[in-house]
Amino acid sequence: MATDIQGAEKALELKFYPLDQFMVEPLFGDGPxxxxxxxxxxxWMALAVLATIGLLxxxxxxxxxxxxxxxSVAELAYGFIRKMVEDVAGKDALPYFPYIFTLFIFILFSNFLGLIPGAFTTTSHIAVTAVLAMMVFLTVTVMGFVNNGAAFVGMFWVSSAPLALRPVLAVIEVISYFVRPVSHSIRLAGNMMAGHAVVKVFASFAPMILISTGIGILVTPMSIIAITAIYALEVLVSFIQAYVFTILTCVYLKDALSPHH
Amino acid sequence: MASETSDLAQSVVSKCVGPDGGAIGMPQLCVEWFGNQIFWLAITLVIIFFVLSRIALPRIAAILAERQGTITNDIAAAEDLKARAVEAEEAYQKALVDARADAQAIITETKAEIKSDLDAAMAKADAQISARAAEGEKAIAEIRVNALESVTAVAKDTAKEIVSAMGGKADAKTVTAAVTARMKG
Structure with a gap:
């Protein structure tokens, strides 16, 4: 009897594996x-595609x-992104609207699908967001040179600044230009990963009451409340990060279309 | 190739997965999973892009345009109807004013008619009244004359009788003159 309880307690140790949820695993079998x-x-990407088809x-x-x-929701999403492209990147950017809408809807659905308990969040992976950000970066750079030719480089030469400062500013501008895809991708992946990891950490505390009633009576309700609160925040973050990624894409695209700022 | 796979399967499934099935380090930084994710991401994005650009976005654009058209048409129709309502109201007001004027004219006309009828009737009545009055006067005068004659005759007769009764002999001429004189006095 006593050993039984001991065994049960041993099995009920708290387990902290907040990063295991991000593991890529084969759906069938155990192979590499x-x-x-x-x-x-x-x-989960297929589910995002299905959700997109379902809604739109x-x-x-x-x-x-x-x-x-x-x-109504589909029209709202359409109007939201279309207005964003028009307002931020200008009317010239409207040919890029399907491309920007693709990015937005994919990130939005991936973020929200990732909030389903037990789900895999594709946008929490730097590999995924880096590809998205590099796509935007390459598009902006290529289209910048196609539309403006060599004048696109003039974007780094801040002509409104004092002449002595211009070379320094040019270096800074060039660095910031090339850092864009990095911050663009890490912002999204970092936000998604951090939120999910925090939820998982709090969730790991929840079974405390099964181990020790004394501590558990405090810790378990608190961790459940914390999960709920963080989850609510994550719902917000899921939308905001999709929004931020899209609006930054529009901002960068504006540079490609009219590089003078 | 096959031996490599079996080698991996034999030792550990992956460099990123520990023997207990948990992750080693951050799964996000596991390079050997990158290819898989990028491959599926590319497919996903291509599918979403084609679904959106070929089907969804043109359809939504068409729906919105159609709705805009419907709204514009409806507003135009509403404005048309409103103009017609205003027109109808104007016509109604005009008819009302016309009817009032007509009524006024009819009232004036009728009043004049009645007045002329009344005047004619009054004149007729006045004429009748004056005719009757004249007739009456004439009759009264006749009666007065007759009465005077009768009184004279009676007085003469009475005087003759009285004179003869008293034994006098009165000649008619004297008596008549006396009576006439008396009556004048």
């Missing part, structure tokens, strides 16, 4: 993760003048 292996990444294609299939709820 190759380039084309169907993994949990595949699953199935939701609008009624083509109703008086929209249904789903259609």
């Amino acid at each position: 993760v190759g380039l084309f292996t169907v993994t949990n990444v595949t699953l 294609v199935l939701g609008t299939s009624g083509r109703a003048t008086i929209p249904s709820r789903m259609q």
Whole structure:
């Protein structure tokens, strides 16, 4: 009897593996993760695609003048991003609207799907966000040179500053330009990862009551309340990070279209 | 290739996964998972991009344009109807004013008619009244003359009778003259 309890207590140790939720695992079998292996990444990205199709294609299939709820949300998202592109990057940026909308909707759905308990958050991975940020960076750089030619480099030469300061500012501008994709990607991945890890840490404290009633009676409710609070914050962060990534894309794109600021 | 896979499977599944199945370090920094993620990300983005640019976005744009059109048409129709309502009200007001004027004219006309009828009737009545009055006067005068004659005759007769009764012999001429003189006095 006594050994039973001892054994049970040993099994009920608190386990802190807040990063295990970010592991990439094959969906079928236990083999290594190759380039084309169907993994949990595949699953959750596919779900993001399905959610996108569900909202923006199935939701609008009624083509109703008086929209249904789903259609209303789809129209709202469309209007939100379209207005952002127009306001921030200007009317010239409208050809890039589908591209920016793709980024926004993918990040938004990945963030929100990641909030489902037990889900895998694809946007918490630097590999994913770095590709997104590099896409934006390369697009902006290439389109900047295509649209403005060599004059695009003039963006780094701050002509409104005193002449003596201009070389220094040019160095700073160049550095900040190349740091953009780094901050752009780490901001998103860092936010998503940190929130999920914190929730997981609090969740690890929740079974405390099973180990020690005395401490657990305080710690368990507190950790559950903390999970709820952080989760609410994460819902907000999920949207805000998708928004921030998109609006920064618009800001960078504005440089490619009209580099004088 | 095959031996490499089996080697990996034999020792540990991956450099990033510990023997207990947990992560070694940050899974985000596990380079051997990068390729897989980037591959699936590329596929995902391509699918989303084509779904959006080919189906979803043109459809939503069409819906919004159509709604804008409907709203514009409806507003135009509403303005048209409003103009017609204003027109109808103006017509109504005009009809009201016209009717008032007509009524006024009819009232004036009728009043004049009644007045002329009344005047005619009054004149007729006046004429009748004066005719009757004249007739009456005439009759009264006749009666007065007759009465005077009768009184004279009676007085003469009475005087003759009295004179003869008293034994006198009165000649008619004298008596008549006396009576006439008396009556004048």
